[in-house]
Each structure stands twice: as structure tokens, then as C-alpha cells.
Amino acid sequence: MSEIDILTEYFKKFPGIGPRQARRFVYHILRQDNSEIEKFTGLISDLKNNIRVCKMSYVHFYSTKNEELSQIERDPSRDNKVLMIVPTDTDMENVEKQRVYNGKYFILGGVISPTDTNPENKIRSRELISSLTKRIENGLTEIIVAMPVHRDGEHTMDYLIQLLEPLSRKHNIKISTLGRGMSTGTELEYIDEHTMKSALENRK
Amino acid sequence: MSEIDILTEYFKKFPGIGPRQARRFVYHILRQDNSEIEKFTGLISDLKNNIRVCKMSYVHFYSTKNEELSQIERDPSRDNKVLMIVPTDTDMENVEKQRVYNGKYFILGGVISPTDTNPENKIRSRELISSLTKRIENGLTEIIVAMPVHRDGEHTMDYLIQLLEPLSRKHNIKISTLGRGMSTGTELEYIDEHTMKSALENRK
């Protein structure tokens, strides 16, 4: 196997990349200036060395100092009373971009499926529970379980609601889920029962 | 042009049908038994002769008697107090299929675009207004403007809200719109500002 083949194999493992596109990536890199390539590989090494996982929210963050908490976690202007549980870093990034939420986050690390036998190994359920002790001390009053609306997302939502129930009762913390209704692109011609029902209930 | 070509031309005018599929439709018909074809053309003629447009809701309905109102319109168990304005017959059919709404309907005949110069020629705004007089007599208290969530749908919604405003004020009729939020398939990674905001506001 040639060196070009070996690098192609690396790119084939990138999410959503097949053999042909992996090959094109190699030739794309070969066409760059040496200085560009150095910046690129340097950035990857730097990022890998200095990326951390926040001890409270489990979000990835970059820090050259010995910080243990992400920027949002440390930000005193963010609301300690509300926590939103989202599957991934990119989900959090997109919610942040909309600038409609000012609470804290917890990155679950994915969603679970009804067929998963050991869900606690697939998502950070233990880390969630232990981080909540500290959050409750800091005045937490509501946990928003924010999951995508598909089979696994809804299963994960049910799983978390059950998991958090004892804690919710003991500390009087509200467990909420995101409102359902018409989202951008929804057409009446294709609307399903649950969405239509919520759209009627939440009408203004 | 052969007879096969002429029939192909008819099928090319069907919504979403290109020349090749139109041709395949012709051969599909030629493969049917004579009795099947007679039933098919008979059904088309029968439907065309006996289809009516409801004088109140403007929905198409089939009736061999001289009825002026659709089945839903005549149904005494349907709620006269609520009216849902939808763009098309198929929108209404799908909402009905979900079995979550028990009021009446008005078929607008489509949506309008911000670039339309004479929107009143494209949708049934005059028919809407005149049908409302009768509905108000019958106890109407709320009009739900149910439009798809895209540019033209939202423009039509704004147009109708403005159109209905004087009537709403005079007769104390609530004008409402369907609730926004997470719909089936929505992922946090792709959610837009409006949907996220509503999903947070409508959280339970």
C-alpha cells in the first residue's frame, strides 16, 4: 500500500466519506503550499493537546491554561437555575447560535436506542447524576430534556425523565421537554398526529 | 402526432410528470383489460359530473343529489365555533386523518407570494369574507389560520390576519395561528431561531 493509499484510509474513516472522496482529499492536500499544510497539521496537534472536556457540562473546549470548566460554565451572566441536556457538542453549538437560551448545558454524548442493552455505557447518565448534586447546590430549579424528535431521541427523553424522576421529586426540580408544533418547513399536507395535536394546543 | 403521442401529451400535464413517465402511463393503460379501462374512464366522467364545491367551506365533494354543502359542513356533531383556514383540499384531508380537530374548514385555494400583485385573484379572500357572515350568525368565536411554515405560507398568514382584523374586532372573534415548536424529525443540530424560541416557550 502506497503512502497515498494509507492517507486515503485515514480519510475514509472520516464521517460520511467514501473511498473516492477520501482520495480527492489526499490530492487536495498535495495541492496546498507547504506552509498551509504545516499550519493545518500544527493546528490539529495544538487542538488535540489543548482541548479539554468540561467537568460540569462535558462540552469540549480549548484552553492552554489548566481550566476545568468551559466558558459558558464559568460565565457569571448565564442562568444557574436552568440546565438543558442535549445529545452532542454540535447540538449545543447550534442552540447557542440562536441566542434564545441563557442557562447551562449538559452534553449527554449521544442518544440511546430501544434496542441498546446497556444504555448507561453509551451516554453519560452517571456523569449527569453526579454533576447535578453540585448544580442543585447552585440553585438549579429546572432541567430541560432537549432531544431530537425521532425514535431514538424520544426513547432517550423517556429514559432521562425516568432517571431524573427521584431527584426531581426530592429536590423539587421541574423536568421539562421542548414544545412540539409546526417547525420551519412543516406542511399541513404531511403533518403527523402528534405535531398537529401540539400545534392546535399551542395555538396563539 | 400519433394517438399514443396525444395521450402522452395529456399525461405530461399531470402534476410532476415528465415525457418519459407520461409515455409509461400510456403503455400502462394499454396493458389493462378493457373492462378495467371502462371502469377507469367511467369513474373519471362520473366524478367530474358529480363533484361539487361546498358553498361554505369550498371543499370539493362528491354528491349525486343536489347538495350544496360538504359532509363535514352538514355534520351536526362538528363544532361551529371554530373555523380552520387551510390552503388546499389535500391539507384538509390530512388534518382530518389525524383526528385531533373537530371544527369546520375553509379551503383558501392556495397560498400567495410576496411578489403577487393581485393576491385576491389567486386565493378565495372574497369568498372567505362573505362565508364568515353566515358563520358568525352560527356562533363562530375563533378562526385558526393554518398555513405551512415557509415564506409563502407565512406571507399568506400575515395577509389573512390583516384581512380578518376588522371583522375580528367588530365581532370579537379570536384569530389564532398554529403553535410552533419541534415537529417530527426536528434535530437540535439544524433547528432555527424561531422554532427553538417557540420550543422553549412551549416547553412542558
Place this chain on the structure above:
Amino acid sequence: MSEIDILTEYFKKFPGIGPRQARRFVYHILRQDNSEIEKFTGLISDLKNNIRVCKMSYVHFYSTKNEELSQIERDPSRDNKVLMIVPTDTDMENVEKQRVYNGKYFILGGVISPTDTNPENKIRSRELISSLTKRIENGLTEIIVAMPVHRDGEHTMDYLIQLLEPLSRKHNIKISTLGRGMSTGTELEYIDEHTMKSALENRK
């Protein structure tokens, strides 16, 4: 089931049509003028009554007289020495449109798959053999087996070559297949072995 539903069911059986598009077809028809609909259903009946299958080529053709042979079959300027076997009427129509072939045709009625247990019931192999007797009398010297280049097409090609072999030997008739090579849209980056090999062999 309403009359609209029944007609929807008919359209759902059209090739490539799902329930929603079938529904849109019904409403498309309901929007037409009565005279248009009459022309449409009249044309279907007329076509169904007067379409014939050519006794020699098995192509569908329209004729109000009692003709037994299609126009191409009767055309004295067409070459009797060459016969092209194609799967369907639409294949023949498209080959004709290219105006590069002047022989006769035989419509096989489809292709067969390696998993078909009784291929002779799926395609017109018997009709092919019996029509060839007459063609050989009329001076046939070559049969072009023109099949699409995919698994079933190539299997049908092999099947026909074997079927025609005894006849070919007895009457000294050439059995040929269409040339392989670069076709419109072929890219070297995706070319397969067979196509590349033929493209090299047939290079000019």
C-alpha cells in the same frame, strides 16, 4: 371509500406513483374543463379500442382499419435483412428517434432475471422463434440482440444468444450485440473493466 378515494386507488397503480401524487392527479382532473375531460377519456377509450399488437414485431400500434402489421413492418424502405430485438416499445421508440437504424424490430416484452424459473412465460421467446421463420424467407441475415447493460439485460442477452444459436447455424444468420465503449456521461474516474477494455479495443 369515497369516489375520490377510488380514483386515487386507480392512479396509485400507475408506474412510479405513490398515494400523495395519485391524490394530486385526482384534483388535477377535477380542475379541468368538462370538455377537456371528455376528450381525455374519449382518447383513452379510442386508443384502447384501436390499438393493435403487430403480428410480426409485437409492437403496439394504432389503427382503425383491420391492419395486422405496424407501420415500420409494412414500410418497404425498411431493411428486411436486419432485425433488432429490444425489450420494450419505449426502447424501440427511442432507438427510432435517433434515426441511425433502418432495419426491423422485435419487442421482447421485457427482460428476464437469472432467478426467473420460467423465463419463456415472461418474455416472447416462442413468438420470436415463430416470427423468424417468415423473416428468414424474407431475406434476414442478421439479428441484433439489443439489451440494456445491467445484470438482467446481460442475462437476457445470453439467454437469447443461446436460444437463437441453432437457427443461426442452420440458416447462416449472424447474431450480433451492440458495441460497448464510452457512452455519454462516462468518466474515466468511474469506468469499469468491461467498458474500458471495449473502449480501448474500439478506439479510432
Place this chain on the structure above:
Amino acid sequence: MSEIDILTEYFKKFPGIGPRQARRFVYHILRQDNSEIEKFTGLISDLKNNIRVCKMSYVHFYSTKNEELSQIERDPSRDNKVLMIVPTDTDMENVEKQRVYNGKYFILGGVISPTDTNPENKIRSRELISSLTKRIENGLTEIIVAMPVHRDGEHTMDYLIQLLEPLSRKHNIKISTLGRGMSTGTELEYIDEHTMKSALENRK
């Protein structure tokens, strides 16, 4: 802009990659072990340092020695009499994979479009001409212009045929192009005139 954003920007420049997939690439890298990342960046640097462009065929090749010619160019078992001109490295790689060609190659560096004003700046036409002098000394008798079958590919083919014409006449070198015909996936229902004509001419 955070370090994650900067690396995302690099990946956005990869061929066919949008902002979301670029982001996923960053998180994909962050999930790898440090040793994997080191191998990956090390491989990129090594490749970039040791990749060369062959002085005769202009193909990229990896060599830690000071070699000036690619492996195929140096291979004494490859036929010096035939040269195939292909647009890109990946075209050559795919042709090689089919194992049906044993001559040499020239990588043109792309195709040109009828609207290009200075085609000689976009492809290696000068390098082609000068490399041919040496090849003619080594016994070259045929140049295969192997271009994809689309507008730009065919325009490039015409351009090269004209460019090579004087040289062809002077040194009695055959200029050939790949044969046209049915390629894998071609259906008679969609075949175009040129392909049908060639498929008939090249029939066997």
C-alpha cells in the same frame, strides 16, 4: 474565532465539504487517540515532503529518494509505443485498476471548457509537447486521447487532436480516441444518437 472554528474553516475547503460536515470532522479528530493523530499529521507531513511530480507523465508519486520518474514510467515492462492522455491522477489510477492497458500515461491536469480564454494556462499543453520529443525518440507510435464524454471532455479532446496534429503528421504517430458504445448502465430507453450510432457500428 476559536481553534475549533479555525480547523473547521480548513476542512470547509476540502472538496465537497460544507460547514456542518467540516465541524463533524473536527469532533471526529478530537475523539481519536493522541497516537492516531500523530500518525495522521505525521503522514500528511511525510507525504507532502516526499511527493514528487513525474518529469515525463506529470503523475504525483511518493519517493524518499531523488527519483524524477514515477514507477510506471520507470517500469521496463510497460509499452513505450502507446501513450494515454488523461485529465487527472485519479483517472489514471482507475484506468490502472482495470488492468487492461499496458502503455504510458500523461496527466493533463484537468479539462478545458469552450469558454476558457487561455486554455494553455489551465492544462499542461506545453509540458505535453515537450515530453513528446523524448517519447518519440523512445519509439512512440500512438497517442490515445482519453477524455470523459461530456461537453468539456469532448472540447478538450478536439483541442488536443488539433494541437497534436502537426507532430502526428511529421512523425507518423497515430492519434486515437476511446471507442464509443453502450457502457455499464446504458439503457436503450435513454440512449442518445452518438452512443446508438457507435453501438451499431461497433456491434459484434
